Amino acid sequence: MKSSPIKAAVFWLAVILPLGWGVYKSASKSRPLFQQAPASTTR
Amino acid sequence: MSFLDRDATIAPPGFNRWLVPPAAIAAHMCIGQVYGFSVFKKPLAKALGITAPGPGDWSEVQVGVAYSIALVLLGLSAAFFGKWVERSGPQKVILASMGCFCGGLALSALAVQIHNIWLLYLGYGLLGGIGLGLGYIAPVSTLVKWFPDRPGMATGMAIMGFGGGALIGAPLAEELMKHFSSPTSVGAIEALLTMAGLYALFMAFAAIIVRVPAADWKPAGASAASLQKSTTNASLRVPVDTAWKTPQFWLLWLVLCFNVTAGIGILGQASPMIQDMFKVTPAAAAGYVGLLSLFNLGGRFLWSSISDYTGRKGIYCLYFLLGTALYLLVPWTQRHGNLSLFVLVTGIIISMYGGGFSTIPAYLRDLFGSYQVGAIHGRLITAWSMAAVVGPQLVDRISAAKKAAGVPPAESYNFTLHLMAGLLVAGLIANLLVRPVAAKYHLP
Numbered sequence: 001m002k003s004s005p006i007k008a009a010v011f012w013l014a015v016i017l018p019l020g021w022g023v024y025k026s027a028s029k030s031r032p033l034f035q036q037a038p039a040s041t042t043r
Numbered sequence: 044m045s046f047l048d049r050d051a052t053i054a055p056p057g058f059n060r061w062l063v064p065p066a067a068i069a070a071h072m073c074i075g076q077v078y079g080f081s082v083f084k085k086p087l088a089k090a091l092g093i094t095a096p097g098p099g100d101w102s103e104v105q106v107g108v109a110y111s112i113a114l115v116l117l118g119l120s121a122a123f124f125g126k127w128v129e130r131s132g133p134q135k136v137i138l139a140s141m142g143c144f145c146g147g148l149a150l151s152a153l154a155v156q157i158h159n160i161w162l163l164y165l166g167y168g169l170l171g172g173i174g175l176g177l178g179y180i181a182p183v184s185t186l187v188k189w190f191p192d193r194p195g196m197a198t199g200m201a202i203m204g205f206g207g208g209a210l211i212g213a214p215l216a217e218e219l220m221k222h223f224s225s226p227t228s229v230g231a232i233e234a235l236l237t238m239a240g241l242y243a244l245f246m247a248f249a250a251i252i253v254r255v256p257a258a259d260w261k262p263a264g265a266s267a268a269s270l271q272k273s274t275t276n277a278s279l280r281v282p283v284d285t286a287w288k289t290p291q292f293w294l295l296w297l298v299l300c301f302n303v304t305a306g307i308g309i310l311g312q313a314s315p316m317i318q319d320m321f322k323v324t325p326a327a328a329a330g331y332v333g334l335l336s337l338f339n340l341g342g343r344f345l346w347s348s349i350s351d352y353t354g355r356k357g358i359y360c361l362y363f364l365l366g367t368a369l370y371l372l373v374p375w376t377q378r379h380g381n382l383s384l385f386v387l388v389t390g391i392i393i394s395m396y397g398g399g400f401s402t403i404p405a406y407l408r409d410l411f412g413s414y415q416v417g418a419i420h421g422r423l424i425t426a427w428s429m430a431a432v433v434g435p436q437l438v439d440r441i442s443a444a445k446k447a448a449g450v451p452p453a454e455s456y457n458f459t460l461h462l463m464a465g466l467l468v469a470g471l472i473a474n475l476l477v478r479p480v481a482a483k484y485h486l487p
Contacts, residue, residue, distance in 0.1 A: 003059035011065035011252060015072065015204070022210030023340070026333040029214075033323070033330035033386070 049132025054254035060189045060262065064197075066253035067182030068204035070137050073242040073249075074144055074178040075208015077117075080110045080167070082213045086220055086229040087163075090155055093229060101160055109151075109167040111432050116172020118428025121180050124173075125283060125418030133181040133253045140178030141246035147171025148239035152232045178246070179205070179424065183404045184417025185255060191413070192262050194405040195355070199347030202401035206340040212238075279412030280486040286411045286419045291480050294473045295410075298359060299403050300426035301470030305366060306396025307434035308463035309389050310335065312442060312456070319452035320377045321385065331386065338390040339397040346398025347405065355406035356477060362395040363471035370464035374457045400427070410480050 045051060054060075084103045091097045128136045150166025183201045190197035219237050223230030286292050309316070313335055314328040323331070350358035369388045376385040403423065408416045438459050445455040 003057070003062055005059075008059055008062050011062055014248065015065045015068045018072065018211050019068075019204075019207045022207055022214065023337065025214040026210050026336050029333035030330035030337070032326040033328075033334060035327070 047132075047135040047138065049130070049135075049255060052132050052134045052254050053257050054260070056257075058254060058256075060256070062252060063189050063254060064186060064200045066133075066137075066249040067186050067201040068207070069245050069249040070140065070178050070182045070253075071201055071204030072208045072211060073245050074140065074175045075205040076212030076216075076238070076242065077110065077113055077171070077175055078206075078209030079211075079213030079216060080113070081107075082216045082220075083231060083235075086231045087155060090229055090231060091158065093227065099158070105160055106163070109163050112164055112168025113147075113172035113175060114431045115428050116169055117175040117179065118425040120173040120176030121421035121424040122176075123421075124177060125180060125421030126415070128177065128181050128421065129184065129283075129415050129418045132255055133185045134250050136177050136181035137246055137250040137253060140174045140181070141243055141250065142174070143170050144174025144178060145239040145243040145246070147174055148235050148242065152235035152239070155232050155235065176421065176424070180417045180421045182249070182253070183420060184413075185253060187404060187408050187413050187416055188256055190262070193348070193351050194408050195350035195358075195402060196344075196348040198404040199344040199398075199401040202347070202397075202404075203340060203343040205400075206336070206343050206397055210336055210340060215241075279410075279480070280414040281411040281419075281480055281484050282486060283415045283418035283422065285484050286415070286480075287422050289480055289484055291410050291477055292419070292423070294477050295403065295406060296423055296426045297473040298406075298470050298477075299399065299423060300430045301466045301473070302359075302362060302366075302396065302399035303427050303430035304434040304437075305370070305463040305466045305470070306393060306399070307430065308370075308438055308459055308466075309392055310339075310396070311435035311438045312459075313389075315442075316456050317385070320456065321380070321382045323382070334386065335390060335393045338394040342394025342397035343401040346395060347401035350398075350402045350405060355402060355409050356474060358398070358402055359406070359474040360471060362399055363467045363474060366392055366395050367464045367467045367471070370460050370467065373460050374454075377453060410477070412485075414486070 084106045087106045088101055088103045089096045091100045096102075147166045147168075147170035150170060151163050154160070154162035154166055182204075183198055186197040186201050187194050216234055216238065219234035220230040223233035223237075281289075313332050314325075317323055317331045318325065318328045346358060346362070353361070369392050372388050373385065376382075376388060404416065404420045407419050407423065411419055441459050441462070442455050445458055446452060
């Protein structure tokens, strides 16, 4: 008995989508750091 | 309920093992919410005053106690229920975890509604903490059995989900509280109830799709060499009651404890540290914390997967040696005003902190076999609980004492950073002392 690859894809999407949302939110939150970085590295 | 028993979840021949990691990741993604609990601190501390803390409102410290109780209960329940978890199989355990964790969130909503802090401790701390412990070890132990040829990658996938839980849980709670807030409510009750419902759905999904391999199952397509090497280790049978009496168990306990404490040295004070050391804005500091979460998430999968090639002892030597060097480098980055290097260095440290969590179950499996690895992992997690509660206190008090003694804020973290480097050296020594478990401890 073989497992359906579509089923596997659906299962993976169910976890990748919320994880991707969390990563996106964290990456968005970190943007101000990169905007700050050039000014702080020069003394 | 026999349909929930372990035997009822044994996968049929030809079952694709790649269907199982989403179950483990989903369960861990839900319980990983605990790392994002801090977003509830401020709203719950003004639940009565709404716009600002009012008379009778809880303090943020009081609210934070619920988080500490949950982490302590995580370790205790994982240690206490570990044997039951192995016996019952992942389906029943994930459902039990769902009941405790989501029930804990619902009780927390009730605690806010009737404004009873003890109910919050009972709900989020005690009941939720038990849910955390159950939900943490069952998926890890299941994936280790499905991937005997890549145990590091397997544990990395599951525990990466836990790290991801924080990335999802914190912004989800913020969005929900924003949505439900009104002139008469901070929106926490509705947010907690919505999260309880959403997480229950996800954990039910995990419980429905999770399967365990048959006793004689072998992975198709795994190379003969890797399979022979891995199954040699996996076939060891050291029961949990014996394992925790071996020196190897306690050496790994120290390894995990030191690795976690050292990571908390950065994580626990990340925001004030970067503001004091580099004078960045609070918004940029929040961004730095977010970036560290991403390093933490990535490290959990990356380093643990690499450990399948380097060996577990080798990768921990790398965590400790490289970690020590990087910790010693942090004050240098401050002295030279190099913010980019500071972010990179601390990010790598946090990635190895995450890697330490995800590699430890594979290390246990190498030493004690997969027979009762979930239960053994459960007892080892007490090291994390201790480090998670004691570590931040230690770091906060040292930094505060240095500032009170007149040390400039930018340099007040140096002692802590050196102390963390020292802890990593102690962890390295413990790791180097680990030897294979003596044959007298193995079951025939």
